[in-house]
Amino acid sequence: MSSLGAAVAATCARRGDAVALLCGDRALSFRQLAVQARATAAALGARGVRPGDRIAVGLPNSPELVTSILGVLQAGAVLVPLNPASTGEEIAYVVRDAGVRVAIVDAAHAVALAAAPVPTLEAVLEGPPGAGQPSGALPRIDGAAPALIVYTSGTTGRPKGAVLSHRALLTNFTAVAQAWQWTERDRLLLTLPCFHLHGLGLGILTSFLVGSSVVLRPRFVADETLRDLARFDATMFFGVPTMYNRLVALPDTTVALADLSRMRLWVSGSAPLSAATFERFRTRFGVELMDRYGMTECGFVLSTPYDRPRRPGVVGLPLPGVSVRLVEPEAAARGQLVDVGDGVQGEIIIRGPNLFSGYWNRPDDTQRVLVDGYLLSGDLGLREADGMVRIVGRKSVDIIKTRGFKVSAVEIEDCLQRHPGVQEVAVVGLPDADQGERVVAAVTPHPDAVAALTPDALRTYARQHLAPHKVPGTVVFIAEIPRTGPGKFKKQELIRLLTPPRDG
Numbered sequence: 001m002s003s004l005g006a007a008v009a010a011t012c013a014r015r016g017d018a019v020a021l022l023c024g025d026r027a028l029s030f031r032q033l034a035v036q037a038r039a040t041a042a043a044l045g046a047r048g049v050r051p052g053d054r055i056a057v058g059l060p061n062s063p064e065l066v067t068s069i070l071g072v073l074q075a076g077a078v079l080v081p082l083n084p085a086s087t088g089e090e091i092a093y094v095v096r097d098a099g100v101r102v103a104i105v106d107a108a109h110a111v112a113l114a115a116a117p118v119p120t121l122e123a124v125l126e127g128p129p130g131a132g133q134p135s136g137a138l139p140r141i142d143g144a145a146p147a148l149i150v151y152t153s154g155t156t157g158r159p160k161g162a163v164l165s166h167r168a169l170l171t172n173f174t175a176v177a178q179a180w181q182w183t184e185r186d187r188l189l190l191t192l193p194c195f196h197l198h199g200l201g202l203g204i205l206t207s208f209l210v211g212s213s214v215v216l217r218p219r220f221v222a223d224e225t226l227r228d229l230a231r232f233d234a235t236m237f238f239g240v241p242t243m244y245n246r247l248v249a250l251p252d253t254t255v256a257l258a259d260l261s262r263m264r265l266w267v268s269g270s271a272p273l274s275a276a277t278f279e280r281f282r283t284r285f286g287v288e289l290m291d292r293y294g295m296t297e298c299g300f301v302l303s304t305p306y307d308r309p310r311r312p313g314v315v316g317l318p319l320p321g322v323s324v325r326l327v328e329p330e331a332a333a334r335g336q337l338v339d340v341g342d343g344v345q346g347e348i349i350i351r352g353p354n355l356f357s358g359y360w361n362r363p364d365d366t367q368r369v370l371v372d373g374y375l376l377s378g379d380l381g382l383r384e385a386d387g388m389v390r391i392v393g394r395k396s397v398d399i400i401k402t403r404g405f406k407v408s409a410v411e412i413e414d415c416l417q418r419h420p421g422v423q424e425v426a427v428v429g430l431p432d433a434d435q436g437e438r439v440v441a442a443v444t445p446h447p448d449a450v451a452a453l454t455p456d457a458l459r460t461y462a463r464q465h466l467a468p469h470k471v472p473g474t475v476v477f478i479a480e481i482p483r484t485g486p487g488k489f490k491k492q493e494l495i496r497l498l499t500p501p502r503d504g
Contacts, residue, residue: 003141003166005041005074008208009034015184015211022232023063023216030211033070036063039131040071041138047123049102051076051139054120054149056095056103058082059127061194061218066204068104068128069194076139078146080161081195086467088112094151095121098161098360104128143167149360150196152296153399153408161360162296172299172354173206175319179303180265180290182236184211189234191220191243197296198270198404202238222246226258236265240404241273244289245434248280255284265306267292270404271436272391278312291315293348293391296406297356298322298375301348302389314388315381322352325374326383329395335371342383345392349374397491400429402437405469409491412472415465416441416458421449426481426489427472430499441472442481442494453477 012020012034020030028036049055055077059065072079080098082091084106091109094100099120103113106126113124123129147166151159176182188207192199207214215232217224220243229237244266266281267290282288293315294300301324304316318324326346331338340346351374358366369376378395394401398409409427416425424444429437445453455475462471476498482490 002143003073003076003138003145004147004169004205004209005037005070005076005141006138007170008070008205009037009074009138011208011211012037018184018211019213020208021063021066021214021216023061026063028063030208033067033208036067036131037070037074038134040067040128041075042134043129043131044071044075044077044102047102047129049075049077051141052145053077053101054080054098056080056082056098056100056105058084058086058091058103058105058109058195060084060106061190061199061216063216064128065194066216069200069204070208071128073147074138076141076145078149080149080151081200082109083193083195083467084109085193085469087465088116089465090467092116092118093158094161097151097158098149102129141166143170144357146357148200150296153406153411158411159408160362160365163357163360164299165357168354168356169201169205169299170209171321172319173201173209175321175354176202176300176303177206177210179306179319180267181306182206182210182212186210186212186235186264187215187233188212188236188238189215189217189225189229189232190238191217191225192238192240192404193219196270197294197299198238198240201299220246222250223254226250226254226260229260229263230258233262235262236267237263238267238269240270241268241277241436242271242403242434244268244273244277244281248277248284260285263287265290269294269300270406271401273312274433274436275312276433278310293379293389295350295375295377295379297369298350298352299354301350301354304388311388314384314390316388319354322350322354323374324389325349326381326389329380332371332376337371337374340382342385345380345382347395348377348379348381348389350377351375397428397495400427400437400439402429402432402435402439403469404436407439407470412439412441412462412466412470415462416443416472418465419458419461421446421453422458423447424481426491426494428491428495428498430474430495435473438474439470439472440474440476440498442476442478442498444478444481 012030015030021028055072148164149161190203194200288310293302302315328338329347400407412427423446432438482493
């Protein structure tokens with residue numbers, strides 16, 4: 001199959017009346033899912049949407065989200081996922097940057113977009129566009145054509161749109177399914193938000209490519225998750241480390257009531273999994289978490305082999321078709337790829353059919369992260385004696401990984417700098433056992449605002465402009481932020497200043 005839409009349609013035809021989606025008190029078979037997706041595609045077509053048009057979808061986890069996603073892909077349009085927890089300002093930026101033609105969002109964001117100047121935006125819909133009358137075959141889409149534009153935080157402030165082709169996604173999702181022995185007999189409990197590749201790509205699209213079923217929940221709640229895993233005979237759960245921290249903290253009585261005997265795969269991703277969480281989960285539930293590694297720009301890259309023992313901090317081996325090297329970071333920054341030896345820290349670089357096509361309308365940014373066909377990840381790792389890769393950190397302090405999200409420190413700084421009481425601000429991530437990293441803003445107040453400015457006031461201001469996961473968990477006032485003379489902030493020194501001393 002050359003396109004995601006056609007591949008999912010073929011699976012739906014094969015699976016027929018088997019259950020595809022369970023959400024609340026609603027159940028959809030693969031046949032019903034296909035009918036609704038085709039009707040959504042037809043309704044978009046009736047509005048003039050054609051292959052290649054960008055269609056944004058920003059709904060909470062629901063059947064309407066799923067049918068909107070599949071309908072956009074079956075129309076041959078390019079899906080631009082939106083975070084429903086984003087502010088109107090953030091949503092408008094993505095819609096404007098991607099040149100979106102139709103946006104399918106909730107009521108609050110519909111109001112925000114109606115007031116935003118977006119020249120390409122022809123329609124803002126509160127929910128799926130209604131049922132059109134399907135006619136004829138699905139449009140033929142070349143495998144190299146864009147399927148998704150997923151916005152990702154970077155080191156230069158505003159998010160950039162990573163363009164992912166149908167071929168890149170199909171080959172990558174197929175490789176994951178093969179590596180994890182994923183079959184149509186599986187059932188995934190999905191509590192992740194479905195606007196990034198973890199929830200959208202693995203949770204929804206790979207499930208429906210394989211032909212397995214999904215139990216979709218609006219959000220993660222630890223005790224409800226255990227209950228639902230048992231109630232719906234789930235076999236798989238995908239989460240971020242913060243979720244697993246919540247699960248291991250549940251009371252013994254709650255854990256004892258849940259029959260998890262059908263569960264065969266627990267996967268952690270999107271943020272580093274600590275050794276402490278890995279060991280606590282193994283002790284509490286008697287199973288080892290599978291760790292994996294990926295990026296928006298290349299999908300899923302490394303995974304612990306399904307049938308081999310798992311170790312904390314180790315994200316495994318390259319998935320089929322993916323080439324991974326560890327190289328000297330400084331040389332890579334100069335455009336030279338020099339491999340490091342086993343046990344030596346190096347930057348992870350990736351090549352394969354899974355790579356993105358580039359950043360939307362940003363050729364210079366694309367060129368900066370590609371060297372000789374390899375993507376420079378900015379992540380540091382080392383290869384252990386058995387060939388498996390261990391993640392050891394980030395090359396850039398301007399990328400913060402918190403609660404499973406990748407956050408740009410520069411974007412948060414740009415926001416807080418607009419507050420009239422702020423003279424200077426530097427944002428860093430500090431190690432946090434629960435969140436992975438905690439977003440911390442070090443602020444030098446304007447002299448006229450020293451008495452009035454408070455951490456709560458700045459956090460309230462940030463919440464008006466930023467999604468919740470970007471709002472600093474801590475704001476500290478500092479007389480002078482360390483810097484390299486008149487140049488950039490010395491963030492590593494700032495991190496040392498702000499990190500509490502260890503006991504003992």
